[in-house]
Amino acid sequence: MSAAAVFYLTTLLVYVGVDILAVWSLNLQWGIAGIPNLAWILFQSAGAYTAAVLTLGPSSGNGGFQSYIIGARLPFPLPVLAGGLVAGALAALVGLVVLRRLRGDYQAVVLLVITVTATLLVENFPRFLNGPAGLALIPQPLSSRFASSIGYAWFYVALTAAVCAVVYFLVVRRITGSPLGRALRATRDCDFAAAALGKNIVGLRLFVFVVGGVIAGISGALLVEFITAWSPGGWMYVESLVVFTAIIVGGTGNDFGVMAGALLVPVLFNEITRYIPTFGSPYLVDALQWVVIGGLALLFMWFRPRGLFPERRRTMALGGPGTTVAGPGQAGVEAGRAGASQGSGAGTSTAAGGAGSGL
């Protein structure tokens, strides 16, 4: 393989890893817990900007052509970890505003407003994060230890893969495959039934919102340290739609399904357009790419709303009546979910229907 091909391949693999972290993060928030986080891209950006300002050093560097806050030069793993922390803190703050008292679709719209406001703030305070131009020339961590840029690229691929593995086994699987995950699904499917069973639904949502925020921040930090630049043009709110589409295509709520979605939607679509010979004006392919993303979301919502790899239906083992105390309630929630996914806001009827068919 030529050096260019290897470089292309490694860059692609880093993007794959980052996109997989992205869909896991949003899948925890939306797929498992049902929080319509239209501001998802904001948390990825928070992580990216944090890692950037903690890697760049003082803003007088590089001839002082960009201005930003803090400006430290921390050793390698710290900027990425700090990116996760800051994104998580931001998620806690936003979550406290959004998740306590608002209805689901209101939450979506307020989150949308928040991400647009954040873009405005960053663009209008150039001293904060260098405004619309964004940050550039972020040094790649540990790159001086590698003789060749190819060797470094492979190192970064391995690093991204390792982060994915750690995040999956330490966080994602421990949430989705545990009683905690079951409680989260219950809050998604029928929140007052979950509340009636004694679950603290606001606490659960806040928790998963922060965890998803931390993963989003780490994904952004990993990406920015590799591509060395980040600007507001790259995190307009529609970028969140790409991650949503990946989850819808892959299978909402299914850890492996959404991974497949990450491979198909952000990765494959970005790559295919590279091979389309340019036709028309330069903006045309870009515009049509967005049309295709939107169309893909619509097609899947219409023909396969549960995605290519649907979430496994969790059914209770048949053990006769009165085996466990949680049994009927759980089945009720499960059946209520069929009702809730039928989407009427009228919760009492779905709750009653769920309990009825569950018994």
Add this chain to the structure above:
Amino acid sequence: MSTLIASVGFGLVTASILALAAVGFTLQFGISNLLNLAYGDTMTAAAFAAYLANRAGADLWLMLLTGGAFGAVVSLALNRFVYTPFRRRKTSLFGMVIVSLSVAVIVQNLLLAGFGPSFFTYQIGQSRTLRAGSLALTVNQLLIIALAVAAMLALHLLLTRTRLGKAMRATSTNPSLALGCGINTPRVVGMAWLLSGFLCGVAGVVLVANTTAFQSTTGNDFLVLVVAAAMLGGVGKPYGAMLGALVLGLVTEIAAGIIAPGLKEGFAFALLVLVLLVRPQGLFGDATSRAVAA
């Protein structure tokens, strides 16, 4: 002080545009329980339709009519051929938000593909500026204010004095009860989408007539302010949307005049978040539209 008075003038113009748009947006939500995020891009599409009419020689009134008619047809078609079928398939409330966001992205990028990324301007001629002290507005801006006031009055009369308006209010409050009372709700919903689409198109044209240059993202940039105005008043409440538009119009322009022009929307959104923290249902919302959270 003179900056403040001048800002109030601009604020009234912005509030008028915002009111036309926010009332249309909130009507759609009230009647269909759907946050239509494609609303801003429908505004842009209507603005482009009016632009084509303008190139063919139409004056401002004819452009308003063209934009309004185009917005009405697009909105009706969107509801009939996209939103209603998805609802019939029992797509969840938030699923519908994603559907409308996808539609928004598609419409906006089709406009980009068709018209390109450059800016467009209406040829409507420079209108005279009228001054009263430090308050200075062009004739066209006064026309926009008059148009918005007239539209709000007409809407008020429609909702309170006509059978159609009463049927709309009934459908918005309780669709199944309205259907049970013999109201032809599908027809009423269709009329509501036509009406709100007309307001949407008119708002798109006056937005562009006031800001002079526009492109494929103009309506979408304005949408967040429209949504904020509607939510501030309590989504689904036409009078709430009028009040929300007035408040946000004044806040944005006064903030722009006195504090920082780049942050005018920032102040509006901060205000929205503050209000929602205290009253999640918005200023005019009632307790039933509140969250079900514990």
